[in-house]
Structure formats: C-alpha cells, structure tokens
Amino acid sequence: MTTPPPTLAMVDDTAGVLAHGGGELLTDAELARAGAYRREVDRADYVAAHVLVRRCVAALLDVPAGDVVLRQRCAGCGATDHGRPYVQDRPEVHVSLSHTRGAVAAAAGWAPVGVDVEAIGRQLDDGLMAKVLSDGELEAVRNAGDPRAAFIRQWVRKEALIKVGAASLGRLRDTDLSGLPAHVPAGTPERARFDPWHVLDWLDPAHRYGFAAVSTHQTRLVTPA
Numbered sequence: 001m002t003t004p005p006p007t008l009a010m011v012d013d014t015a016g017v018l019a020h021g022g023g024e025l026l027t028d029a030e031l032a033r034a035g036a037y038r039r040e041v042d043r044a045d046y047v048a049a050h051v052l053v054r055r056c057v058a059a060l061l062d063v064p065a066g067d068v069v070l071r072q073r074c075a076g077c078g079a080t081d082h083g084r085p086y087v088q089d090r091p092e093v094h095v096s097l098s099h100t101r102g103a104v105a106a107a108a109g110w111a112p113v114g115v116d117v118e119a120i121g122r123q124l125d126d127g128l129m130a131k132v133l134s135d136g137e138l139e140a141v142r143n144a145g146d147p148r149a150a151f152i153r154q155w156v157r158k159e160a161l162i163k164v165g166a167a168s169l170g171r172l173r174d175t176d177l178s179g180l181p182a183h184v185p186a187g188t189p190e191r192a193r194f195d196p197w198h199v200l201d202w203l204d205p206a207h208r209y210g211f212a213a214v215s216t217h218q219t220r221l222v223t224p225a
Contacts, residue, residue, distance in 0.1 A: 006219060008109060009222070052104050053097040095107065119209045152209070186205045200219040
C-alpha cells in the first residue's frame with residue numbers, strides 16, 4: 001500500500017517570518033482584516049500567519065509563494081470575509097493557520113488539517129482548565145513538571161481538532177486526550193495517534209509557546225523558506 005504524502009507544517013516567530021517579507025502577497029480582504037486589529041503587534045501576527053501559510057502551500061506544490069492566493073468562506077452563511085481558509089483554484093489542497101503573541105503556525109496538505117499555536121501564560125486558570133480538560137487530563141497537567149506547558153499542550157491539540165471538526169468548543173471535556181504523551185521535549189517534534197488523526201506536537205525551545213497539528217496524513221514539520 002502506498003504511503004500518502006505527508007502534510008507540511010511550519011511554525012516560527014512572527015519577527016522571523018516578516019524578516020523575509022511577504023506582506024505584499026496578502027489580498028485586499030486580508031489586509032482589511034489585519035488593519036482591524038488595534039495593536040500593531042496583533043496586526044503583525046495576523047500578517048505573518050497569512051504569509052507563512054502561503055510559504056507552506058508553496059513548499060507543498062513546489063510553486064512560488066506569490067502564486068498562492070488565499071480566500072475564506074463561511075460554511076454556515078456563505079460569507080467571504082470570515083470562515084475556513086482555502087487556496088484559490090486548488091480545492092484539493094487543505095490549509096490551516098494560527099497566530100498567538102509573537103508566533104505563527106501554518107499547515108498545508110492533501111487531507112484535512114488543523115493547527116494551533118498558543119503562548120504559554122504566566123499562570124494557570126483553574127476555572128478554564130476544569131471546563132476544557134477531562135478528569136484524566138486535569139490530573140496529568142497538575143502533576144506535570146511544567147503544568148503551564150502541559151496545559152498549553154492539551155489546549156493546542158484540542159484547538160487543532162476543532163479546526164478539522166473532530167472536537168467541539170463547547171464540549172472540550174468530552175475529547176479526552178489523556179492517552180497522548182504528557183511530555184514533549186522542547187524543540188523536538190513528538191508524534192502520536194488519536195485515531196484516525198495523526199498528532200504532531202512541538203514546544204518552542206525557549207518554552208514561550210506550544211504548537212500542535214492534526215491530520216489524517218502524517219505531518220512533517222519543515223523549516224520556513
């Protein structure tokens with residue numbers, strides 16, 4: 001049986017992405033949404049995420065990033081100013097992107113994919129944890145050597161699953177990921193399965209943010225070009 005081609009994922013600091021340019025590739029709709037952010041740092045994160053996903057698609061298709069046009073469409077109302085992103089004229093390509101304070105992530109592949117990146121906060125919110133973690137996950141987080149990183153690890157996994165329709169924001173406790181690795185070495189991709197999903201975890205070496213990608217195909221973390 002032929003092994004399906006891997007999904008490609010990228011994660012980087014916002015500044016690292018924008019240092020290579022690419023903001024001019026965004027559509028007018030994307031630029032308008034970026035301009036709606038009040039803080040310059042938030043605008044930068046948005047732009048960097050939309051640049052990075054183009055680079056990810058470009059690597060997947062072996063085309064220039066300038067050839068990649070990103071659009072959005074809401075499955076519920078049909079509007080084009082929000083909703084799931086897609087690549088214009090390439091319906092067979094699946095994409096996902098995410099941004100947090102100072103970091104961005106993206107993925108592209110031939111199968112549904114979801115990614116999330118989140119900054120590791122200074123303190124834990126017990127109320128939030130109780131709402132989104134199963135009993136087993138909550139115990140594992142509280143017993144972890146670094147509970148903040150352990151919580152973010154579960155959070156990004158669940159957010160990525162939401163993006164592929166495998167979890168619901170209002171019922172995150174019902175998605176029990178306590179069987180996945182509790183510890184992810186910083187700077188080293190960690191792979192696991194949550195059938196039928198392949199899960200890729202990554203923790204920033206400086207412990208500033210965590211990242212997860214889920215897809216029905218294996219995901220390969222690649223260095224942004």
